[in-house]
């Protein structure tokens with residue numbers, strides 16, 4: 552089948568402000584360029600209809616069928632077809648594949664939707680602004696997650712660091728700082744909704760401390776934003792380690808996270824913290840570029856199921 556179009560979108564990771572963002576404070580999220588999801592659209596023979604095959608989720612969906620294993624993505628594709636004024640169903644075989652693990656805290660659903668929207672737009676010769684792509688990807692995230700904060704779609708669409716506040720929404724951040732990180736996946740999968748609900752429940756019985764800790768996390772996130780913008784990253788390690796202290800207090804760390812954090816710090820990293828919802832998921836490690844490869848193998852020996860290097864800016 553001849554290839555009509557191809558597009559891809561990156562993964563994302565949260566540097567600071569996870570959980571505090573739910574209470575109105577700012578969070579910083581950045582794209583992870585080495586982790587991408589690709590959408591390939593192939594022309595199929597007349598009458599074939601539109602098929603979306605997700606390699607990672609190991610499912611195949613057909614546009615217009617009532618049984619739909621990828622409802623958010625088929626709806627997303629329909630939005631692009633509507634925008635192009637295409638009422639019918641094109642004869643397309645769409646393949647989604649990439650190296651962002653599903654439900655791994657790296658924004659795989661937003662990346663898949665973004666790659667699909669861009670590839671479909673291209674196949675239909677529809678020129679879309681980033682704002683339009685973002686609007687459709689956010690709709691897809693709402694179908695997928697119910698009440699997403701909107702940070703994932705913004706990062707994957709713009710492929711730039713984003714400062715995110717619930718009320719103001721995302722704003723793109725220009726970063727001057729040079730910083731090298733390593734992401735380590737604990738392999739423990741937890742639900743973001745459960746982690747957020749757990750914090751809310753514990754906060755209800757200890758409002759005074761929780762509000763203080765969340766406020767501190769908000770201030771740390773602001774300080775990290777300033778450090779990244781100005782390039783003055785002398786206190787970045789201290790800020791990230793303090794952030795982890797508060798994530799621990801609000802109960803979203805996990806023995807698997809603590810184990811990788813200990814291994815990273817023992818291996819010469821200057822900071823390590825939970826990234827994203829926690830209770831497993833990803834650990835973010837700040838390290839010198841020269842330590843990255845050795846730390847990656849150390850963390851894999853310590854049980855990380857995957858490690859990814861991340862460079863700023």
Ligand code: PMV
Nearest residue numbers: 569570572656700743827828
């Ligand atoms: O692990 P992720 O990428 O789903 O991040 C969740 C971030 C939270 O602040 C915990 C929740 C949210 O909606 O912002």
